[in-house]
Amino acid sequence: MSYLIILYGFLSFFASIICHVLVWRLLNPRSHITYLALIFLIIPLASYVLLFLYGFSGGSILSLPATSEILGAALLHFALAAAYIQTYPAMQARCPTLALLIAIKRSEPTGISYDELRRSFTSDNPINERISDLTNSRMIFKTGSGYSITARGLLLLWPLMALRGLLGLPTGRG
Amino acid sequence: MPDTSIILILLTLSPVVILFVHTMVSRTLLSVKPGFSNQLACLISVAIGHIPMGLLLLYFAFNATALSNEPVAPSVIYCLIVYNSIGYSYFHLFNMSETARRVRILYEVKKAGRLEDSEIQSMYDTGDMFSGRVERLLSMSQIREEGGRYLLCGYFLYIPALIINFWGKLINLPLLKDPEKKK
Numbered sequence: 001m002s003y004l005i006i007l008y009g010f011l012s013f014f015a016s017i018i019c020h021v022l023v024w025r026l027l028n029p030r031s032h033i034t035y036l037a038l039i040f041l042i043i044p045l046a047s048y049v050l051l052f053l054y055g056f057s058g059g060s061i062l063s064l065p066a067t068s069e070i071l072g073a074a075l076l077h078f079a080l081a082a083a084y085i086q087t088y089p090a091m092q093a094r095c096p097t098l099a100l101l102i103a104i105k106r107s108e109p110t111g112i113s114y115d116e117l118r119r120s121f122t123s124d125n126p127i128n129e130r131i132s133d134l135t136n137s138r139m140i141f142k143t144g145s146g147y148s149i150t151a152r153g154l155l156l157l158w159p160l161m162a163l164r165g166l167l168g169l170p171t172g173r174g
Numbered sequence: 175m176p177d178t179s180i181i182l183i184l185l186t187l188s189p190v191v192i193l194f195v196h197t198m199v200s201r202t203l204l205s206v207k208p209g210f211s212n213q214l215a216c217l218i219s220v221a222i223g224h225i226p227m228g229l230l231l232l233y234f235a236f237n238a239t240a241l242s243n244e245p246v247a248p249s250v251i252y253c254l255i256v257y258n259s260i261g262y263s264y265f266h267l268f269n270m271s272e273t274a275r276r277v278r279i280l281y282e283v284k285k286a287g288r289l290e291d292s293e294i295q296s297m298y299d300t301g302d303m304f305s306g307r308v309e310r311l312l313s314m315s316q317i318r319e320e321g322g323r324y325l326l327c328g329y330f331l332y333i334p335a336l337i338i339n340f341w342g343k344l345i346n347l348p349l350l351k352d353p354e355k356k357k
Contacts, residue, residue, distance in 0.1 A: 086266030111323030
């Protein structure tokens, strides 16, 4: 294994990052999940499959050796992409825990009281935003004045419930 | 040289190793030290996971024959980056099951079959959500309380918070709520 694998893995990841920044600033897409999957997973996957097939047929691009070395760069790309995609909801959802930390740090050296923090935390309605996110991403759908879960929602929920069951933990307190 | 194919196979299987270690750690802590931070337990599991992964890689990919010809540093660096990226993703996946409101709403809607908007709203007392988050930060030693006021005492989550805040501005998303400006 050479440093080139690491270099190419990072290069393809940064190419995805640049596309992501450009698309978000220029197009401001509504369905974030679809565009993230396209930019970080589907397009890179297609590119790596083409590279792999090219390498498999005996070709070599940009000094990158064929087959397992290409798979190595691809695995690095997808590991980094997964880490990024997992971080993304914290930005999209204005993660309150992170906002609390920033508020506490900014209050130094005197610190901030429970009531002051709580006031800033309750100044908008995060539940409406979450319901809207779930509806836009088709995890739940509106039935009259209520909501029901979709197959896509179940697809997200089941693995998480199974994980917590395996760990012996009750439902999260989100 | 270290066998690249074996390295890739083992790294692809690393989530299974992390899950196994996490299950052991979580179930042990539940019986030995109930109340221990679930997130901290997850982070500890990912850290401990370096040991079995390292041993597996050492045995199957970095054996004496393999090390004879080629420098091992690129392979080690590669393994560390990929394993820790996967570990980081795993932590976030677990954290989503622990704290994400979207996941809890999905769970409650599934459990009830159908929920009215007002029923979802009533599940949440934003004060309760707030105190839960403060408790978690205290139990993770990221903040401390002094004379009824909270101060930062750990940078493990604060630094990611700053990075995420900065990155949020760059990709033109609504910024993290700034509690001070809302007063």
